[in-house]
Amino acid sequence: MTEDIAEQLSSVARGTDPAPRVDTQPENQPVYRPPFVLALLFTPFNLIYRLLYGSYRLFGTLFPFLPRLFNATSNPALQGARRNTTGRRSLGPQDTAARFIREFEEEHGSHSIPFLENGYNMSLEKAHRDLKFLLVVLISPEHDDTSGWVRDTLLAPEVLEVINDPRNNILVWGGNVQDSEAYQVANSLRVTKFPFVAVVVHTPNVSSNAMSVVGRITGPVSPTEFATKLRTARSLAIDRERARQRREAEAARLQEEQAAAERQAAEEKRRRDLTQWRQWRAQSLSREPGTDVKDAVRISVRLPSGERIMRRFAPDADLEELYAVVECHEMLEDAGRAMGISQPEGFVHQYAFRLVSPMPRAVFPVEDGGSIRDKIGRGGNLLVEPIGDDEDEDEEGDALSS
Incomplete structure (x- = not known):
């Protein structure tokens, strides 16, 4: 665990990655449903597609190298999610977030994690506006470690204590990578292992509205290690912000000293010129x-x-x-x-x-x-x-x- 924390420290110290925005379906955009007559006409094609898709899965079972051949360029951690997205209804970001929260409670019972019932982009904007940390929690039901990780780590008392402490200024957004939005977020963050948690915070040293990933927690880890990495990412981000403020204050001080020196030099020159002008005008x-x-x-x-x-x-x-x-x-x-x-x-x-x-x-x-x-x-x-x-x-x- 010590080696992992040291690796996390060095990773965060080396720099931050930008937290990407993703293109999602607008909140109020209705889901297209074809007229009944067209749906009836295309029923044979739908049956043929299902038959071919079933045959593909059968061939995939008999010849395991075929799926690997077709998915060689895809993210291995997301291949299962990609196959399952076709079975879930596409919703807007807010409705998708509400579904994730409902399914999370149905699977793991009541809890005290304050998941935001907003889309990912809106959650980023809220964290930026309120100057808070955003925990991006991505889970994949396809992975066997997910249920145990949620039960034993994410919902552990020491982890919940860190998340719910108001002094830590933490917001939480969660997503199921079987949903389109969470899948895009995982791809943008280059996730290679689940479950996955990213710590995102506003980084004004990059730009006025930049959000950056200052910490990553991947795979099943113990509650103590999770809480430690979370505190480490926060502490380094806070230290980095304080250092930025000190640099800006020092730069402002030096700029003011330079401006004062320039004003003094200008005033001294003005006095010399005025004396010379008086001598010239007197003669x-x-x-x-x-x-x-x-x-x-x-x-x-x-x-x-x-x-x-x-x-x-x-x-x-x-x-x-x-x-x-x-x-x-x-x-x-x-x-x-x-x-x-x-x-x-x-x-x-x-x-x-x-x-x-x-x-x-x-x-x-x-x-x-x-x-x-x-x-x-x-x-x-x-x-x-x-x-x-x-x-x-x-x-x-x-x-x-x-």
Whole structure:
């Protein structure tokens, strides 16, 4: 048993197989029944078919190599099921599940296994939606071990304890491989031995809606081994999910650190470009006109720090010249020593303040342009108001409310 558990551990650790969907008959699709007249006309052909089929079985008994020859390419574990599917009425997935549950209870008595009364695909979707494990139980009445395995292993108290413990988050879907849906599931899961149980769980590391087989329990095993393998498959799946979450958290942390570093680098570059732009703009400012210029405009600007800038401007000086003086006032003394500074490449400068007159209040936006003389007059006292995001939002709110 220890070797089998070790093999199960290594198998699960190597990776997971996708849990396939299967094509089934729609729930509400009616079963086709030919009209009575056609059924009567085809009765001779039906009798001939039954006679030939009986002869085939007779030849198969007399010459055992014939069935093996015809079924050489089929799954050995499903050959008996394939022969018997012709004797069972084809039903929709939900009705097939209800029949399986009814036949299971008739064969093995009352039990506490919460079989889902849904088709296989719907059970997969429910497990995916509810983030639970799905046990896929496939049995074949053709196999002699089935009845004893159900009685001694699947219905054993220690196995039922694992299945029914709500902390384990287990759903159970069962199927008889003599039915078409369960037969397709067995083929898709490449079942080679019965009875068979697969542990399926959502694996978001594969895709957003992927369901994968994280454990397989095949053949007759003891209740202890069954419960151990079931716990092992769950534990490894949970550990794998936690590891995935840790990897995603680490990746998110690294991405945020990289984004923060990029923001910091961008901010440092912006500051360097702004300093270079101020140096470049300061060296290109027009000289202050002398006292002999009668039409010169005299402006006094108070900064947020309380410091005042006093400067005379030519009467035709653009309003942006006044903004540039305020922006570059710290650079004006060094303008003579900072000649030859080029404009920073790719940098788009925006003034982060506006000039206003206190009483009566008037705003002189730089984007309006025009000369200082036309906008402000022969002189004036102005204030510097920083432009912030909060102020922009307040202005937008006032505009909407008005």
